Amino acid sequence: xxxxxxxxxxxxxxxxxxxxxxxxxxxxxxxxxxxxxxxxxxxxxxxxxxxxxxxxxxxxxxxxxxxxxxxxxxxxxxxxxxxxxxxxxxxxxxxxxxxxxxxxxxxxxxxxxxxxxxxxxxxxxxxxxxxxxxxxxxxxxxxxxxxxxxxxxxxxxxxxxxxxxxxxxxxxxxxxxxxxxxxxxxxxxxxxxxxxxxxxxxxxxxxxxxxxxxxxxxxxxxxxxxxxxxxxxxxxxxxxxxxxxxxxxxxxxxxxxxxxxx
Numbered sequence: 186x187x188x189x190x191x192x193x194x195x196x197x198x199x200x201x202x203x204x205x206x207x208x209x210x211x212x213x214x215x216x217x218x219x220x221x222x223x224x225x226x227x228x229x230x231x232x233x234x235x236x237x238x239x240x241x242x243x244x245x246x247x248x249x250x251x252x253x254x255x256x257x258x259x260x261x262x263x264x265x266x267x268x269x270x271x272x273x274x275x276x277x278x279x280x281x282x283x284x285x286x287x288x289x290x291x292x293x294x295x296x297x298x299x300x301x302x303x304x305x306x307x308x309x310x311x312x313x314x315x316x317x318x319x320x321x322x323x324x325x326x327x328x329x330x331x332x333x334x335x336x337x338x339x340x341x342x343x344x345x346x347x348x349x350x351x352x353x354x355x356x357x358x359x360x361x362x363x364x365x366x367x368x369x370x371x372x373x374x375x376x377x378x379x380x381x382x383x384x385x386x387x388x389x390x391x392x393x394x395x396x397x398x399x400x401x402x403x404x405x406x407x408x409x410x411x412x413x414x415x416x417x418x419x420x421x422x423x424x425x426x427x428x429x430x431x432x433x434x435x436x437x438x439x440x441x442x443x444x445x446x447x
Contacts, residue, residue, distance in 0.1 A: 188217050188224050196220075197231035200344050203330035209287045212331050212340045225342035226266075226405055232345065233268050244414055245269040246402065247325060248394045249346040250338075251418025252386040258422050261338045264388070266398055267346030269414055275326065275352040280445040283428040289328040289349060291426060291444065292419035293372045293434040295365060295384045295391050296323030296353060299413045303395075305403025313395045316409075320363055322354035322442045324434050325416050327423060351416060356440030366390040369437040370420060374430055382420030391417035 196213045203210040213228075214220050237243070249265045250256050256263075275281055283289070300318025328349035331340055341347045365384060372380040388394045394417035399409050409415060424432075426446055435441040 188220055192217060193224060193228050194231065196343060197228045200228070200330050201232050201235065203287065207285055207287050209330055209332040212335055212337065213343055214337050214340050220339045220343070222339055222342055225339035228343040229267060229345050230405065233270070236270055236272070241270040241272045243268055244271040244274065245351075245416070246398060246409055246413060247346055247348055247351075247416040248398050248418045249327070249341070249348070251388050251394050252382075252420055254382075254386065254422045255419060259334070259336060259341070261341075263338065264394070264397070264418065265338060265342045265346040266401055267342070267348045269348065269351050269416065273348070273350045275350045275444065277352065277354070277443050278445075280447045281326070281350070283426065283446040286328045286349060287330055288334060289326055289426045290423035291372065291432050292325040292327055292423050293370045293380060293382070293421060294323045294325055294416045294419050295368050295370070295436065295439065296321040297395065297415040297417070298357075299409060299411055299415060302411050303399045303409040305408055306400055308396045308399035308403075310390075310392045310396050313392045313399070314360060317360045319357040320360055320365055320439060321357055322434060322436045322440045323416060324352050324432065324442050324444050325419070326350040326352070326444070351414065352442055352444055353414070354440050354442030358439055363438050365392060368439060371435050372421065372424060373433045374424065379424050380421040384420050386420035387418045394418050
């Protein structure tokens, strides 16, 4: 059962405050057990709209919890989805302030850049292949604004799918030149391998995740547009971060991307 608009607005305000102060809040579903995924996405859109009004722009979209490893880790049974804004982009060689985050984690992802708009409802994998201009090495930085990552699916969707930031490596590969469904990836932290996986773990194929996303968000009036960065989900479990960590994600045939924390 949907919750009232006033409740949605209050939850959005609580999550925005938690993000701004790096002080996590209680799960929205704890106080509002009737909160569903439709409520949650409308709450997400409230905060996205607030940030757009403040000058940010939509730079892309993400799928989260797309692998069995992540669904098991977070105790959910389907993916989540969120927005990537331009003010959420991080860059190699520019360390991130660890103290400004609640409880961040790193995810290794085969990213995509769209060269065409995607259709909404009815979007197929063929549509996705036709629309992707570049395949790119990427890392998503996730950070739950909800205490101790104690989340249900509506909690994380309301919290912009726990997204915090994204970073792309320099390499660009045409989709025709790489099998996106079979890319091995390795993540090292301070020189030690902490995660390994293959892109096939992302809903069976990361292109499936992109078509799923296009269909999912279309009912909310959201479209995936030319120029958007699309992060389809990680093939491994998310990795916790400590202050001072240095991460390198390497992708077979695709290059690498680095991320540092103060």
